Amino acid sequence: MNILMLSDVYFPRVNGVSTSIRTFAQSLARMGHAVTLVAPDYGPGSGQELHDSDEFEIVRLPARVIFFDPEDRLIRAPELRRVLPELAQRHWDVIHIHTPFQAHRLGVRLAERTGRPTVETYHTYFEEYIGHYLPWAPVALLRLVARRLSRMLCHGVDHLIVPTAQMVEVLDRYGIATPSTVLPTGIDLDEFSRGDGAHFRAEHGIEATRPTLVTVSRLAVEKNIAFLLQVARRLVADFPELMFIIAGEGPDAERLKRLSKEYGLDANVRFFGNLDRRTTLLDAYRAGDAFVFASPTETQGLVLIEAMALGVPIVSTAVMGTATVLRDARSAVVSEENVEDFAAHVSRVLRSPELRAQLSAAGPVDARGWSTQGLMEQVVALYQRLAQAAPRKLAASKPQAQAAR
The missing domain is CATH 3.40.50.2000 (Glycogen Phosphorylase B;)
Known part of the structure; x- marks a missing residue:
């Protein structure tokens, strides 16, 4: 399969999302699949070249520092517009989005152009995180915003990968109707x-x-x-x-x-x-x-x-x-x-x-x-199921989320 992964974060930024993405990409590549990851460019001196891999392709896009979270980067909007037609010309069996910011926007736009299915991993419990990064804003308001954004973003893709059943319960409380599959990342x-x-x-x-x-x-x-x-x-x-x-x-x-x-x-x-x-x-x-x-x-x-x-x-x-x-x-x-x-x-x-x-x-x-071996076989089966379905059928299936679960 040809798999496109999109993320607003990757090494040298060290966190669980970066680790999970690398585990996915390496495991899939070793299974014989072609993987391309689009991620931010952290700039000279960041050491990102130490984390680039010869097992799968990495496309780095220029990005800017986020003022309230200087460890992270946000891909510049002009770069999204530039790379969109280039990526749309390539064949992808599935588009796998890992984060809900610029990567999500790019993935949804690519899906609209190509008709390819989108799957998004819900890596982060944003409702519990957001208050630590915007401490000047009312916590209740931030939680409300996190829930509404989660609903909007999750309803924009065809399928969700959720690491644990506990997170499925959270998304159910949010009223998210997108079909989901519980698939932890695991480790090698x-x-x-x-x-x-x-x-x-x-x-x-x-x-x-x-x-x-x-x-x-x-x-x-x-x-x-x-x-x-x-x-x-x-x-x-x-x-x-x-x-x-x-x-x-x-x-x-x-x-x-x-x-x-x-x-x-x-x-x-x-x-x-x-x-x-x-x-x-x-x-x-x-x-x-x-x-x-x-x-x-x-x-x-x-x-x-x-x-x-x-x-x-x-x-x-x-x-x-x-x-x-x-x-x-x-x-x-x-x-x-x-x-x-x-x-x-x-x-x-x-x-x-x-x-x-x-x-x-x-x-x-x-x-x-x-172990990633058995878990990644489940991921590939999900990818294949989505790739074989017609885009019209995928779009029509979203209201059937509860049955899918």
Whole structure:
């Protein structure tokens, strides 16, 4: 198949959406499909060339910085007009949109010109995110806007891919009538079979016997890392040598570093920024005696699956997408979002080598259910079904969403 993917975000911008897109594109290319990704150009010095791939085509379009979110880029409108006829001349079996901004506009216009079906992945729970980026606006108004925009955008495509059943329930509450399929991204298990925790500890002066926690996340308010710092502060009373490794970057980094200092955790918390996903990030995961996570807004929670695959014991809340990932997982201890309860669960894991060994051994087994191999076969089947349907039939099927689900 010839698959066109469109996104307003991709590496070097590190987040779950970028990771998911790369996993989709690489997996499909390795299955023999031709994939083209259209994404923003982050400019000289961004390091984006390190993330370009010879497995699938990447078309970078000039973009501008977004004033309230300088990490991200918005593709310039003239570039959309320029590239539209070029892309329309090429044959696509399906157009897969990953984000709801310029990429969505381009995808819908291409579909109008070519008659090709559109599928869009609902990656982000915007209702819970938007208030953190526009703090001066009333939260109730922002939520209303997020819901209305979601309805408008989702009704503009032929089919939705939703990572978890919890997000389907959210979209149902919004009144979205577009047919949807629950298809998580998953991970390439081969990529998460390596990593050397002992090497990471030795390289960074962390003693082999030092109790160590790790989290991997974009450093943003909605990821709830401040809660994990409160947990670390509580644990230090019982584990004075505790080390908490935080891997990732983001707009909340400076506030989190200030909180760490205010909590007296200078000797117990290390911020490592973004690590190479093929090498040092794997080492960082494996360096932990436990992986801790407490984000309440994940549509999926890929880092939990990565920790499972690497055999790192998990202590996490289970909300939204993470509830799906952790359901029936034998590699995780689930906690409420309460500092005392969460700290008690972590303490139990740190004190018991037997429990850690049990959770660690279960991780790779749990992760098998999230392998990209089986999941991508379902994606291809969906693409083929959409490609074989007549455009008129696709348009007519939208009101039948509930039956499709």
